Amino acid sequence: MDLKELLNDHQMYHSQFQQDYFITARAGGTKYGMYKQALRELYKRYRGLKGLYADKALLQVDIDELEESENENIFEERRNEINKAKKIMYMEEIDKNIYDTEREFERFYKQAVTLKKSLGNIDEDKRNKYDIDMWKYKLKEMAALDYISNGRLSKATIELVFTLPFAMRTQTLAIIKNSKNLLDWYERRTTTVRIDDSSIDVKKLLKEW
Numbered sequence: 001m002d003l004k005e006l007l008n009d010h011q012m013y014h015s016q017f018q019q020d021y022f023i024t025a026r027a028g029g030t031k032y033g034m035y036k037q038a039l040r041e042l043y044k045r046y047r048g049l050k051g052l053y054a055d056k057a058l059l060q061v062d063i064d065e066l067e068e069s070e071n072e073n074i075f076e077e078r079r080n081e082i083n084k085a086k087k088i089m090y091m092e093e094i095d096k097n098i099y100d101t102e103r104e105f106e107r108f109y110k111q112a113v114t115l116k117k118s119l120g121n122i123d124e125d126k127r128n129k130y131d132i133d134m135w136k137y138k139l140k141e142m143a144a145l146d147y148i149s150n151g152r153l154s155k156a157t158i159e160l161v162f163t164l165p166f167a168m169r170t171q172t173l174a175i176i177k178n179s180k181n182l183l184d185w186y187e188r189r190t191t192t193v194r195i196d197d198s199s200i201d202v203k204k205l206l207k208e209w
Helices: 003-007 016-028 031-068 074-119 124-150 155-161 166-177 179-188 202-208
Strands: none
Touching (some): 016 031, 074 202, 124 155, 166 179
């Protein structure tokens, strides 16, 4: 079987399922939390793509230069041919890297767009409210995981709860002390979002930045 055919099935980085469930949904919890995580991941890919596009352009200059170079020294000519072959092979790696980074960028962009449409305009008051809701969720989740793994609340969870403002602390303690209700909530919770899957042009988006 052809090696290229086999390697075409190799997917670098995360699958779409991992991006949706094991990264954004897992880290976020609430819609705002998922939105923050999607933006973090999107920005990482944005920075990565800028570097990869530049690397590819510079590599192409090197290849073009080696193709145009003429050297009467036979050893230098052979050395140039080897370097050109190396750079052409490296170009294949960069292209694969760009392809999978663009794929991830596109998915996180779609997540962010979908969540942004749901959240609407975020001013400071809304941001504060969303942030509080996110941390309430995270503390409930931490407490539920404590009960599942240890049968009791951990020191870290308790310490974090007791740093909250008094009213929020009292409310959170009442929720996390009731292990049965908390575990019922944890089992029933859903953190998925229906993603807008319309096609996008990644290179065009980055040029518009």
